[in-house]
Amino acid sequence: MPTPLMGLLLLLSVTAVPACVLVAVLLLRNPARSPAALCGVGALLLGFSALAVYCYGWFAVTLGGPFPELCEDRAASGARLAGLRQGFWPLRNACVYSDGSTVEHLSSSINVFVYVLAGLAVALTCATAFLARRARHLPEGTS
Structure with a gap:
């Protein structure tokens, strides 16, 4: 991916x-909201967090940081140094x-952190879909 696109994604996620x-704080202050809305905001929060961590790691790999000097x-x-290896998924400098x-x-640990955040975001997205579907099928006046 080009550097400007990754920079834009990092800015968006941050x-x-x-x-x-x-939004989550505002939803928690108003308990009349459905739990599906709170799960949806949680999924967005975790997804954007995963994106921010990945973009940070991507820039660390792309821009090199202190890597070649290390x-x-x-x-x-x-053994003599044979070369450098850079990978973008999973993120690595070696x-x-x-x-x-x-x-x-x-x-x-950056890769593990991205996987965990993204997995939790997917799980919360599924929970949001389930809760929203269940709320649609409940008759009025029941909880």
Whole structure:
């Protein structure tokens, strides 16, 4: 993906997260709202959070950060530096040495965090659809 698009997505997600928090607070202050609305806002909050974390990691990989300077000429085993490997999904920066060993400089916890946030967003989206469908089929006056 081009850098301007990822920058736009990062800006969108960073502004959408506080907006989702504000809407969630307003929904919690008014208990007459349906739980489907609160689940929907939660799904948006988690989805935009996952997008923000992924975009941050993408920029860390693309712009390099301190990555190339962190690669040493020789590994602890004495093997020479063979090259650099960058991946965008999963996000990774790695120094590859001639003996096949790699040293990663972008933590896999960023990937795990993105997976967890995105998975929770999908689960809340399914819960929102279920609650909204159930609320449509309930007769008036029941709860």
